[in-house]
Amino acid sequence: MTAALQLEDVTVSYPDGPDWRVILDSLDLSIAPGELVVLSGESGAGKSTLLTVAGLLRRPDSGEITVAGTSSNGLNDRRMTALRRSHISFVYQSANLLPSLTAVEQLQLVGHIRGERASTTRRRAMDLLDELGIAERASQLPAQLSGGERQRVGIARALMGDPSVLIADEPTASLDPERAASVADLLGTASHQHGIATLVVAHDSAARLHADRLLRLEGGRLQPDPVAATPAVTG
Numbered sequence: 097m098t099a100a101l102q103l104e105d106v107t108v109s110y111p112d113g114p115d116w117r118v119i120l121d122s123l124d125l126s127i128a129p130g131e132l133v134v135l136s137g138e139s140g141a142g143k144s145t146l147l148t149v150a151g152l153l154r155r156p157d158s159g160e161i162t163v164a165g166t167s168s169n170g171l172n173d174r175r176m177t178a179l180r181r182s183h184i185s186f187v188y189q190s191a192n193l194l195p196s197l198t199a200v201e202q203l204q205l206v207g208h209i210r211g212e213r214a215s216t217t218r219r220r221a222m223d224l225l226d227e228l229g230i231a232e233r234a235s236q237l238p239a240q241l242s243g244g245e246r247q248r249v250g251i252a253r254a255l256m257g258d259p260s261v262l263i264a265d266e267p268t269a270s271l272d273p274e275r276a277a278s279v280a281d282l283l284g285t286a287s288h289q290h291g292i293a294t295l296v297v298a299h300d301s302a303a304r305l306h307a308d309r310l311l312r313l314e315g316g317r318l319q320p321d322p323v324a325a326t327p328a329v330t331g
Contacts, residue, residue: 098128098165099126099127099128099162099293100127100128100129100163100164100260100261100292100293101125101126101127101150101161101162101163101260101261101293101295102125102126102127102160102161102162103123103124103125103126103149103150103159103160103161103162104124104159104160104161104162105122105123105124105158105159105160106120106122106123106124106125106149106156106158106159106160106161107120107121107122107123107156107157107158107159107316108120108142108145108149108156108157109157118316119142119145119316120142120145120146120149120156120316120317121315121316121317122159122316122317123146123159123316123317123318124318125146125150125295125311125318127261127293127294127295128293129260129291129292129293130287130288130290130291130292130293131287131293131294131308131309132283132284132287132288132294132296132306132307132308132309133294133295133296133307133308133309133310133311134296134297134298134303134304134306134307134309134310134311135295135296135297135298135311135312135313135318136297136298136299136310136311136312136313136321137312137313137314138314141313141314142313142316143297143313144265144297146313147263147265147295147297149161150261150263150295151180151184151186151261151263152168152176152179152180152184153180155168155176163179163180163183163184163260163261164182164183164260164261166179166183181209181257183259183260183261184259184260184261184262184263185253185254185255185257185259185261185262185263186254186262186263186264186265187247187250187251187254187262187263187264187265187267187283188250188264188265188267189265189266189267189269189270190246190270191238191246191247191249191250192250193238193246193249193250193253194238195237195238195239196237197237197238198234198235198236198237199225199230199233199234199235199236199238199241199245199249199252200218200221200222200225200234200235202249202252202253203217203220203221203224203225203249203252203253203256204217204218204221206253206256206257207220207221207256210257220256221234221252221256222234224252224255224256225249225252227252228248228249228251228252228282228286229248229282230245230248230249230252233245233249242275243270243271243272243275244271244275244278244279247267247268247271247275247279248279248282250267251267251279251282251283251286255286255290255292259292260292260293261292261293261294261295262283262286262287262292262293262294262295263294263295263296264283264294264295264296264297264298265296265297266297266298266299267279267280267283267296267298267303268280268298268300268302268303269298269299269300273302276300276302276303277302279302280298280300280302280303280305280306281306283296283303283306284306284307
């Protein structure tokens with residue numbers, strides 16, 4: 097199966113005094129449609145850098161990123177942005193919802209940006225909110241939603257873009273164990289049912305239990321998580 101997201105020989109360095117620190121060192125990563133990969137690593141290991149590069153938010157120093165069969169190499173900024181908007185969605189730790197928009201309006205805005213008809217956009221938005229078990233909260237503002245509900249809306253908003261790739265940065269870190277488990281389950285189900293290649297940075301057991309693959313970033317490269325056979329336990 098062709099990978100939906102592929103990084104080949106990707107290197108990223110940052111200046112560190114008179115020297116350069118290599119954050120990603122000839123890194124390779126391939127994620128198939130419908131596969132959920134959970135990434136861990138020590139603070140400062142380069143996880144955020146990896147997400148930024150994989151999400152086409154910055155260019156690597158060298159190497160190639162291919163999204164949905166299209167290489168980003170040689171693309172100018174406008175075409176890079178178009179590739180990202182067409183194929184990549186993001187889920188953040190805090191959901192990053194717009195405070196003045198209701199749950200359904202958060203999703204409708206995505207449809208509007210994509211040029212969809214208003215009637216089609218609202219129907220799709222309500223269908224996604226229903227799929228994620230939050231349709232009854234469609235008219236509520238973010239301040240009226242719980243943390244878990246806000247994350248559900250954030251996931252629904254990400255799915256509204258029909259992405260080939262979903263990138264999530266600690267999506268359950270700010271939630272209590274019960275809500276974290278619910279959100280992690282939704283991410284796993286959405287990835288598998290919608291055929292989305294999903295890359296999640298997480299350390300908690302909730303996300304790890306739904307992973308198809310567990311990876312760890314060390315020394316600028318990816319390797320199988322050494323505790324992959326034993327789910328992580330949070331204290």
